Amino acid sequence: MDRLKVNIGELELQNPVTTASGTFGYGVEYADFIDLNRLGAIFVKGTTLEPRQGNDYPRMAETPSGMLNSVGLQNKGVDYFVEHIYPGIKGYNTCIIVNVSGSTLDDYVKCSERLADLDKVPAIELNISCPNIKEGGMAFGTSCQSAANVTRAVRNVYHKTLIVKLSPNVTDIADIARAVEDEGADSVSLVNTFLGMAIDAETRRPRLSTVTGGLSGPCIKPIALRMVWQVYNAVKIPVIGMGGISNAADAIEFMLAGSTAIQIGTYNFIDPAVSMKVIDGITDYLDRHNLKSVSEIIGKLEV
Amino acid sequence: MDRLKVNIGELELQNPVTTASGTFGYGVEYADFIDLNRLGAIFVKGTTLEPRQGNDYPRMAETPSGMLNSVGLQNKGVDYFVEHIYPGIKGYNTCIIVNVSGSTLDDYVKCSERLADLDKVPAIELNISCPNIKEGGMAFGTSCQSAANVTRAVRNVYHKTLIVKLSPNVTDIADIARAVEDEGADSVSLVNTFLGMAIDAETRRPRLSTVTGGLSGPCIKPIALRMVWQVYNAVKIPVIGMGGISNAADAIEFMLAGSTAIQIGTYNFIDPAVSMKVIDGITDYLDRHNLKSVSEIIGKLEV
Amino acid sequence: MKVLDFIVRSNEPLNYQNNLIKVTPADNDTLPDMFPGQFVQVLVSNSGNVFLRRPISINFVDKEKNEMWLLIQRVGEGTRKICETPAGQLLNLIFPLGNSFTIPKKEGKYLLVGGGVGTAPMLFLGKKLNEKGYSPEFLLGGRSQRDILQLSDFEALGTVYCTTEDGSLGEKGFVTDHSVLRNNVYDFIYTCGPKPMMVAVARYARTNKTGCEASLENLMACGFGACLCCIEKTTRGNLCACTDGPVFNINELTWID
Amino acid sequence: MKVLDFIVRSNEPLNYQNNLIKVTPADNDTLPDMFPGQFVQVLVSNSGNVFLRRPISINFVDKEKNEMWLLIQRVGEGTRKICETPAGQLLNLIFPLGNSFTIPKKEGKYLLVGGGVGTAPMLFLGKKLNEKGYSPEFLLGGRSQRDILQLSDFEALGTVYCTTEDGSLGEKGFVTDHSVLRNNVYDFIYTCGPKPMMVAVARYARTNKTGCEASLENLMACGFGACLCCIEKTTRGNLCACTDGPVFNINELTWID
Numbered sequence A, B: 001m002d003r004l005k006v007n008i009g010e011l012e013l014q015n016p017v018t019t020a021s022g023t024f025g026y027g028v029e030y031a032d033f034i035d036l037n038r039l040g041a042i043f044v045k046g047t048t049l050e051p052r053q054g055n056d057y058p059r060m061a062e063t064p065s066g067m068l069n070s071v072g073l074q075n076k077g078v079d080y081f082v083e084h085i086y087p088g089i090k091g092y093n094t095c096i097i098v099n100v101s102g103s104t105l106d107d108y109v110k111c112s113e114r115l116a117d118l119d120k121v122p123a124i125e126l127n128i129s130c131p132n133i134k135e136g137g138m139a140f141g142t143s144c145q146s147a148a149n150v151t152r153a154v155r156n157v158y159h160k161t162l163i164v165k166l167s168p169n170v171t172d173i174a175d176i177a178r179a180v181e182d183e184g185a186d187s188v189s190l191v192n193t194f195l196g197m198a199i200d201a202e203t204r205r206p207r208l209s210t211v212t213g214g215l216s217g218p219c220i221k222p223i224a225l226r227m228v229w230q231v232y233n234a235v236k237i238p239v240i241g242m243g244g245i246s247n248a249a250d251a252i253e254f255m256l257a258g259s260t261a262i263q264i265g266t267y268n269f270i271d272p273a274v275s276m277k278v279i280d281g282i283t284d285y286l287d288r289h290n291l292k293s294v295s296e297i298i299g300k301l302e303v
Numbered sequence C, D: 001m002k003v004l005d006f007i008v009r010s011n012e013p014l015n016y017q018n019n020l021i022k023v024t025p026a027d028n029d030t031l032p033d034m035f036p037g038q039f040v041q042v043l044v045s046n047s048g049n050v051f052l053r054r055p056i057s058i059n060f061v062d063k064e065k066n067e068m069w070l071l072i073q074r075v076g077e078g079t080r081k082i083c084e085t086p087a088g089q090l091l092n093l094i095f096p097l098g099n100s101f102t103i104p105k106k107e108g109k110y111l112l113v114g115g116g117v118g119t120a121p122m123l124f125l126g127k128k129l130n131e132k133g134y135s136p137e138f139l140l141g142g143r144s145q146r147d148i149l150q151l152s153d154f155e156a157l158g159t160v161y162c163t164t165e166d167g168s169l170g171e172k173g174f175v176t177d178h179s180v181l182r183n184n185v186y187d188f189i190y191t192c193g194p195k196p197m198m199v200a201v202a203r204y205a206r207t208n209k210t211g212c213e214a215s216l217e218n219l220m221a222c223g224f225g226a227c228l229c230c231i232e233k234t235t236r237g238n239l240c241a242c243t244d245g246p247v248f249n250i251n252e253l254t255w256i257d
């Protein structure tokens, strides 16, 4: 299985197939469906310094080939994670990567510091792109300046692999990617959800309690793929691509466009075993195309 | 039928249902399917100063609930339009609005001047958001400065109703809308297509000759709707909304979010008679909800 | 929990808007133990407009035939397309999902109140109570006679009371108007149906100091606790209707008042 | 051009990957005049992955029965789902679309060359030539015997030559290897099939100074001239394969060389 191995910063993933934060709980939710230890990595739920109740119901609206969510980072806070959740999941034979979210720069820094001590958390993903919280969140990810600031601050205190997750709600995502690369990020992951909205024509009301929410699923794939391609051509650090991946062909497209690893998010809800099928599908693809390893696909789009 | 009337600048449209540029040819392509005279307006094909061959084949890729195109403004130029096409369509009993595209500021100005003389073209739509041409196009629509510049230049020579069509590929579309409003645009229309990409995993090649293209169809609806809502709350001029509209409920959602009129694009390919169904559906909605006129829905989202 | 293909054994319209679909595992696997109140997530693979799975209660489990029943009301594209699946075709389900109604330890006076398609889980629950040797009573409500579903199945399990809004069957009015509620004191009430009905039933229960569980139909994306979209605000904070529910004790719910 | 619901009268698999679907207008309208080379745009309403319509040639028009035939090869989700439409169900079509093959004014030696499912429009064309009193000859190619479709229908209209890559029917090889091409001089050749085949046929025609028309299968979004996605680079500039085509005289095409 060495042919599937990829590296992100100091991490070696057994394969490029990982699951996206906020769509995969802490992994345990999927333990009945798949062998978690086969995953390249698990990006666990968005974690904040303080506990958060999240937004009001309704938090979800179905859209053509996708969905909007406005969960708003419901989680019990980093202390609870460290004390109560981490012990239960640290035995997984895959990388546990924590998605760190916040409202202020200080939140990010403190939360990251707290996670730095955890042996079995070899990396964090800095979520500067959550569209569902009132303060901070996406705002950090929509200007080079603020993206650079938060990356620099966290880089100062966090010395393991630092992945920064980018927002697609920007004019030039490559610019932002370069800004966080310059501040020492080991990798960028993209995309987070697109800011969207749904209305119930009959009641004249928004379908989400928060009016707007984050769009994910196959509908966003073409835009996400384009952004991965742009970012891959702009930075030297490895790119982790995502946005609407629902099968192995999608995953390979993201890798051809320059993703060293990929994340599967929303489609886990439709098929909780999709990640296993994607791993198998990539192996099958390598076989059919007589390729030795995934490095022969990453960024190998023929333009 | 007065209850469906809406005003855009100096224009009075008999109803808010219009068809989007580049998806409706010059109207004649649909003459077999619908009564063109029932439309609120027809936004005809993107027209440039000089003839353009457009991009190479393939120009199209299907995506989840949508499609990418990279037609690249194939058209015979404004002179040909004025001399050969306009005479054939000026008899329509609906507004003919020409979509003006260009690579340089001068292109836009000259093309608009040429159209200003046409009696039966009461308005133009300035396309500063086409992602499919190498120079100009979308670049004009992604910064406030350049959007303002081209609007000002055209406003100086064009004294009928001026609609500026915005690009969704920006961090803050409301900012751009305010910038063109400040320069005297009578209305903004949004959204143009999202820059996207598709790859054939088997051949490892992009599906479009131009690598990237413009994404349209129901997949973009949630993002487009959010942008319309943001722009409606930012400007005083009427907003023309579009992006994935495929039925009357979609149209009403765009109107609730603040669209005075709506455009239907890609869905005309799936159902060439969809525009008529949307007009009928809006009337039916007004009846069911005991509303006197569409003004009781425009911007009336209850948040 | 499993993701599994089921074969549709039969699919019968019960009235103008409800179908009863009986399914069995395509690989002939024996159905696992399942409990009343639990639900399945149905994949809708024959529609261009449906993306997410649709949650549907387990209406009944026929152990002998290794069949599970789904009672479905066509309210939109998803339920319509599920109802269009003919016998012999496959339905992909994630199952069994959610918690379940509390089965009392000893005999008592138990009332199962269902409105519209909310009667679906009540048949399975009635069966379980019946198997325990209890004598459940059923109170079923609908707009009209034709909206009262599976009446004879319910009658086989216990006494059935009905209300219809037009009076075409049983007493005229809403379930909570039925005289049986005035003339009896129950030990426990179970309810599932439209929100306004459940609110009324819950208030009745609270007024009468009767224990009561309600099964909620919150919007769901995953159905198994991964997305946090289906939350219900409770006295214990935001809980997932799909894993902590769909069955909640009314004392935990905040929407009764 | 019209958008119309058709009822599927019959849907028969012809082999492992091709179905013949016969449809008639659902409203019993009489089919309008249609011409060989024209096509329809089929709405795929039973799939979550197909958004655009799928272009399919008119395989045959049975005036008496008011039926149109569609010959479909399952290559992806769209064609697969179309082939899953059972008799009695509806297919929504936009039709008739495109130009058509040129019907010669007088008798001559005409060869109709089809490869794979590219034989679809050739049946209708053969019928028209036959009705004119001409004696069209057919050259059909496929990978194997089972890939040669509607053989008896073709034989009813004229002489049929076959090639198969494995030699299981007719001569072994590609259509352009067939001896009939060496031993005859044709007045006009019509062709439809995979691009490499059409290139070979067109080169043969050009070498022999024989007139030739080819029917192209460019990717299409609308099918009726509105989107400009289906363009073919020709000696007359970029033309729409859906309205200026799908039939082009090979002299206009740039891909022969």
Ligand SMILES: Cc1cc2nc3c(=O)[nH]c(=O)nc-3n(C[C@H](O)[C@H](O)[C@H](O)COP(=O)(O)OP(=O)(O)OC[C@H]3O[C@@H](n4cnc5c(N)ncnc54)[C@H](O)[C@@H]3O)c2cc1C
Binding pocket: C039, C050, C054, C055, C056, C057, C058, C071, C072, C073, C074, C075, C076, C077, C078, C079, C080, C117, C120, C121, C216, C217, C218, C219, C220, C246
């Ligand atoms: C735990 C659970 C058990 C259920 N059991 C059954 C059952 O046994 N039989 C049955 O017929 N239905 C049941 N439902 C409701 C069923 O899931 C919805 O009716 C269905 O999802 C609607 O999908 P649609 O595509 O047909 O309608 P849509 O087009 O999605 O919506 C049509 C209408 O239904 C409403 N709706 C959509 N989704 C839900 C939902 N999850 N819950 C409630 N309303 C919704 C929408 O707001 C809209 O008003 C259950 C729901 C839950 C959560």
Ligand SMILES: Cc1cc2nc3c(=O)[nH]c(=O)nc-3n(C[C@H](O)[C@H](O)[C@H](O)COP(=O)(O)OP(=O)(O)OC[C@H]3O[C@@H](n4cnc5c(N)ncnc54)[C@H](O)[C@@H]3O)c2cc1C
Binding pocket: D039, D050, D054, D055, D056, D057, D058, D070, D071, D072, D073, D074, D075, D076, D077, D078, D079, D080, D117, D120, D121, D216, D217, D218, D219, D220, D246
């Ligand atoms: C004018 C015209 C007439 C046609 N007549 C017939 C016919 O009579 N019978 C028949 O079976 N097919 C015909 N085709 C081809 C048919 O349209 C495609 O096979 C079909 O669109 C593929 O859709 P899909 O969803 O099954 O495959 P997809 O999943 O979309 O694609 C599967 C494969 O088919 C290729 N493909 C997709 N669309 C087309 C297309 N429009 N043309 C060629 N290849 C395509 C893809 O590149 C891919 O390799 C015709 C095409 C045109 C343009």
Ligand SMILES: Cc1cc2nc3c(=O)[nH]c(=O)nc-3n(C[C@H](O)[C@H](O)[C@H](O)COP(=O)(O)O)c2cc1C
Binding pocket: A020, A021, A022, A023, A045, A046, A047, A069, A071, A073, A099, A127, A130, A165, A191, A192, A193, A215, A216, A217, A218, A220, A242, A243, A244, A245, A263, A264, A265, A266, A267, C227, C228, C229
């Ligand atoms: C319900 C839900 C919750 C999410 N929560 C988070 C989160 O906490 N942190 C984060 O960085 N991204 C979050 N995301 C975004 C996903 O990780 C992913 O970036 C996005 O959904 C795009 O991928 P997909 O199309 O495969 O889902 C969430 C997405 C969904 C659908």
Ligand SMILES: Cc1cc2nc3c(=O)[nH]c(=O)nc-3n(C[C@H](O)[C@H](O)[C@H](O)COP(=O)(O)O)c2cc1C
Binding pocket: B020, B021, B022, B023, B045, B046, B047, B069, B071, B073, B099, B127, B130, B165, B191, B192, B193, B215, B216, B217, B218, B220, B242, B243, B244, B245, B263, B264, B265, B266, B267, D227, D228, D229
């Ligand atoms: C094939 C195609 C060609 C288009 N050409 C133009 C154009 O020339 N000028 C323009 O302003 N927009 C053009 N557009 C964008 C549409 O007018 C519209 O903004 C977009 O498609 C979103 O609406 P929809 O989702 O309803 O299609 C084109 C879109 C498509 C699909």
Ligand code: FES
Binding pocket: C219, C220, C221, C222, C223, C224, C225, C226, C227, C228, C229, C230, C231, C240, C241, C242, C243
């Ligand atoms: S539906 Fe996803 S957590 Fe309940």
Ligand code: FES
Binding pocket: D219, D220, D221, D222, D223, D224, D225, D226, D227, D228, D229, D230, D231, D240, D241, D242, D243
């Ligand atoms: S397919 Fe749209 S113009 Fe030909």
